[in-house]
Amino acid sequence: xxxxxxxxxxxxxxxxxxxxxxxxxxxxxxxxxxxxxxxxxxxxxxxxxxxxxxxxxxxxxxxxxxxxxxxxxxxxxxxxxxxxxxxxxxxxxxxxxxxxxxxxxxxxxxxxxxxxxxxxxxxxxxxxxxxxxxxxxxxxxxxxxxxxxxxxxxxxxxxxxxxxxxxxxxxxxxxxxxxxxxxxxxxxxxxxxxxxxxxxxxxxxxxxxxxxxxxxxxxxxxxxxxxxxxxxxxxxxxxxxxxxxxxxxxxxxxxxxxxxxxxxxxxxxxxxxxxxxxxxxxxxxxxxxxxxxxxxxxxxxxxxxxxxxxxxx
Numbered sequence: 001x002x003x004x005x006x007x008x009x010x011x012x013x014x015x016x017x018x019x020x021x022x023x024x025x026x027x028x029x030x031x032x033x034x035x036x037x038x039x040x041x042x043x044x045x046x047x048x049x050x051x052x053x054x055x056x057x058x059x060x061x062x063x064x065x066x067x068x069x070x071x072x073x074x075x076x077x078x079x080x081x082x083x084x085x086x087x088x089x090x091x092x093x094x095x096x097x098x099x100x101x102x103x104x105x106x107x108x109x110x111x112x113x114x115x116x117x118x119x120x121x122x123x124x125x126x127x128x129x130x131x132x133x134x135x136x137x138x139x140x141x142x143x144x145x146x147x148x149x150x151x152x153x154x155x156x157x158x159x160x161x162x163x164x165x166x167x168x169x170x171x172x173x174x175x176x177x178x179x180x181x182x183x184x185x186x187x188x189x190x191x192x193x194x195x196x197x198x199x200x201x202x203x204x205x206x207x208x209x210x211x212x213x214x215x216x217x218x219x220x221x222x223x224x225x226x227x228x229x230x231x232x233x234x235x236x237x238x239x240x241x242x243x244x245x246x247x248x249x250x251x252x253x254x255x256x257x258x259x260x261x262x263x264x265x266x267x268x269x270x271x272x273x274x275x276x277x278x279x280x281x282x283x284x285x286x287x288x289x290x291x292x293x294x295x296x297x298x299x300x301x302x303x304x305x306x307x308x309x310x311x312x313x
Contacts, residue, residue, distance in 0.1 A: 004171045004172075005144075005171065005172045005175075006170060006171050006172070007143070007169055007170070008168060008169045009141055009144065009146075009147040009165040009170065009202075010037075010039045010166060010167060011039050011144070012141075012143075012147035012148050012165070013038070013039055013040075013078075013147060014041065014042045014043060015039075015042065016147065016151035016152060017029055017043040017106075017151065018043050018047075019148075020151065020155055021047050021050065022046075024074065026072055027050065027074050028051075028068060028074065028075045029043045029044070029047075029076050030051075030061050030064060030065050030075055030076070030078060031044075031051070031052070031053050031061075031078045032056055032061050032078075033053060033054075034080065034108075035078075037080070037108065037109065038078045038079060038080070038109075040078045040106070052064070058083040058084065058088045059088045059090070059091045061079070062077055062091035062096065062103075063095050065103045066095040066099075069102045070101065075103055075104070076105075077103060078106040079106075079107070079108070080107065080108055080109040080110075080114075080121060080123070081108065081111075081123040082120070084105050084106075084162075085105075085107060085123060085126035086125070086126070089129055092105065097133040097134060102160070104151075104154045104155065104160070104161045105130075105160070105162045106163050107126060107164050108166070108167065109121065109123075109166070110126055110140075110166060110201075110252070110253075111123070111166060111202075111253060112280065112285040112290070112293045112299075113166055113167060113202060113252060114167050114285075114290070115168070115287070115288060115290035115293060116287050117287070118287035119285045119287070122284070124252070124279075124285065125253075125257070126162075126164065127164065127229055127253050127257065127258040127259070128253075128254060128256060128257025128258055128261070130162040131230050131257060131258075131262065135160060136161070136230065137154075137157065137160065137231070138161075138164070138228070138229045138230040139154065139183070139227055139228050140227060140251075141163075141165070141201070141227050142173060142174065142200070142201055142204035142205065142227060143170055143172045143174055143205070146174050149181035150227065152181075153181055153183050166201065166202055166252075167290070170205055173189070173208065183231075184233055185228070186237070187227070188224050189204070189225050190208060190211050190223035192211065192221040192244065193220050193222070193243070194221060194246070195221050195244050195246040195308065195312060196221070196244045197211060197222070197224070197250060197304070197308070198240070198259065199223065199224070199225060199226070199249070199250040199259075200250070200251050200253075200259045201251065201253075202252055203299055203304075204225045206294075206300050206304055207250050207301075211223050213301060213302070214308055214309065217309060221308065222240060222243070224237075229259050230262065232266060234270065237266050238266070241267055241273040246273070246274055247263060247273055247276070248307070248308055249264075249275065249276070249277050249279070250278045250279065251279045252279070252280070252299055253279055254279060254281075254282065255277040255281055255282070258279060259279075260278070263275060264277070276308075276311050278303075278304060279299070280297060281297075285297075
């Protein structure tokens with residue numbers, strides 16, 4: 001058996017920016033004194049004249065990016081999710097969202113897998129915040145391949161995009177020849193007839209592993225990867241609900257306002273189906289090793305399988 005390749009999507013972000021930077025001179029990267037952590041340092045090394053360190057002033061950085069976008073540049077604002085979506089929310093809303101400017105937000109270190117940095121830095125609310133901004137596209141890639149494709153798609157898209165990346169290295173799962181990334185289009189990774197697990201981000205791999213565990217218990221679970229939470233692939237979600245009649249959503253985010261909320265809103269209006277939201281249950285995170293936290297909050301394969309089994313009995 002070949003060794004599983006694991007790469008943090010924040011690394012994918014930095015590498016994708018370098019590749020795009022070779023093709024597009026109007027791509028500019030802004031950072032807030034975190035280039036080493038967000039991995040935009042590799043872009044700074046390759047294109048020092050197109051990398052701007054704004055210092056620990058995230059709100060100001062957001063405003064600078066907004067201005068640059070009106071001059072034909074395509075700025076990628078880069079910092080931790082807690083700062084990109086939290087500290088700078090007003091500037092993202094009013095300076096980028098309201099005028100619908102062509103700014104991309106690269107938010108790294110999202111969710112509880114930030115680990116030892118603890119609750120203050122574990123942003124489990126960013127998807128909810130960004131979903132609420134009119135016209136904002138929200139993307140949460142599952143692995144290295146998807147993250148790179150998402151950055152490219154974000155550059156090509158005209159308008160504001162929020163990209164969510166993680167600190168923890170995760171398995172590469174989209175290394176198949178026919179993989180195609182398209183904003184607003186989910187991907188069925190596993191067929192199944194008894195229930196559907198709709199996952200996003202690092203939870204996609206865990207959902208696939210959970211489906212294998214469920215198969216051993218006699219439950220045939222369909223697995224869908226929703227990398228774009230807004231706009232949601234409603235067609236795929238509704239088709240899955242009609243097919244299996246039972247939906248589970250899994251996300252490394254609060255169950256309030258994220259993927260589970262988006263799926264529930266869609267189905268309640270267009271195809272009433274029972275939905276169980278698996279995620280962070282209206283609590284703050286805590287300091288600890290990332291994998292242990294994912295296990296404690298039941299966001300790993302064991303926790304997902306356990307929840308599905310308990311609900312399907």
